[in-house]
Amino acid sequence: MTREERRHQLARLIQEEPFISDRELAQRFGVSVQTIRLDRASLGIPQLRERTRKLARMAYSQLRSVGADEVVGELLEMELGRRALSVMETTERMALSGSGVVRGHHLFAQANSLAVSVIDASQALTGRARLRFVKPVRVGERVVAVATVVRQRQGRFWVDVESRVQGEPVFQGRFLVVVPGP
Amino acid sequence: MTREERRHQLARLIQEEPFISDRELAQRFGVSVQTIRLDRASLGIPQLRERTRKLARMAYSQLRSVGADEVVGELLEMELGRRALSVMETTERMALSGSGVVRGHHLFAQANSLAVSVIDASQALTGRARLRFVKPVRVGERVVAVATVVRQRQGRFWVDVESRVQGEPVFQGRFLVVVPGP
């Protein structure tokens, strides 16, 4: 096995089994621990503890964001009752397995949560929506959504959301957001 | 502060901030590291690294299991190209914090994934959709969605989805699902 082959396999193995130590890796590849260290260094793969910490923080932030992610994606601008803007990074887990195409409901989730949060009311709910998925979004692309309140009448708000990737429209939606009760 | 008080607070603090070392804990409570160690031991709280590993494994198992959910919810019936039925349990994390009302995009996700999967094609994508959120769904309710293919014409399928809780409609949607290609 050449060095390049080993490094490729090493990267893949660590990807699949993040909780593996250098010692174990060395045994699996039949090389010394030092070689594994060099390989990791050249591949920019952090040490076991670092990898573990990263995963743990993911779990933790997810636990935290039960309730914390009022907005799906990251809220960038907010003019309450008028306009809001958010950005969402797309990842593999948002795609149909293997296809690399982000599933529609993630785009909808970003747009919907933005549309609801732009309304200046704690109890806003989506009533109706009309959507167009203009162009498939691929994993890794950053989706920027802009929500604009276009009309409002006593507790009923029409909000338009347009999402773009690199300036190109990928999704359009019109949401009727209602605030129940007077 | 009595020892019991300190231990109570210690347990709570670690619960809230799992990534805290004994050193930091010692500083916060103004005691020595050894005292913290004794406290942890008597409370059965594992060391930082152990706590981190536990969280990381949670994240990892979650990561593994996502991507597998081609259908959001559980698929109960499937007549490819005609009709499909799924059920989704709603949990606290699907709700706006505190409100107890499930957010629209979870209903949409169930409906959308069902609409896409009822189509007999690997590369089906949502093109357009029209939605009505008829009635708020509360956390803990089981949402049953039925998707019916109502019309189809060369790679374009209209799919109606109706979701109910206890027989009562909560969501209706009409999806245009497209299968790209020839």
Place this chain on the structure above:
DNA sequence: TCCGGCCTTAGCACCAGGTGCTAATCCCCG
């Protein structure tokens, strides 16, 4: 044949964040 390079291995000191143990102190109460 020998030499230069690349790859690999070895060895050592050091690090964080601990465990496990023993030995001192503190401080309060009777």
Place this chain on the structure above:
DNA sequence: CGGGGATTAGCACCTGGTGCTAAGGCCGGA
């Protein structure tokens, strides 16, 4: 004033590393 629980200190040791220096092994070219 003494006794005892609570606290602290000190030391050796552990894992899973980093960073550095030094030494081999092997292969191709002159």
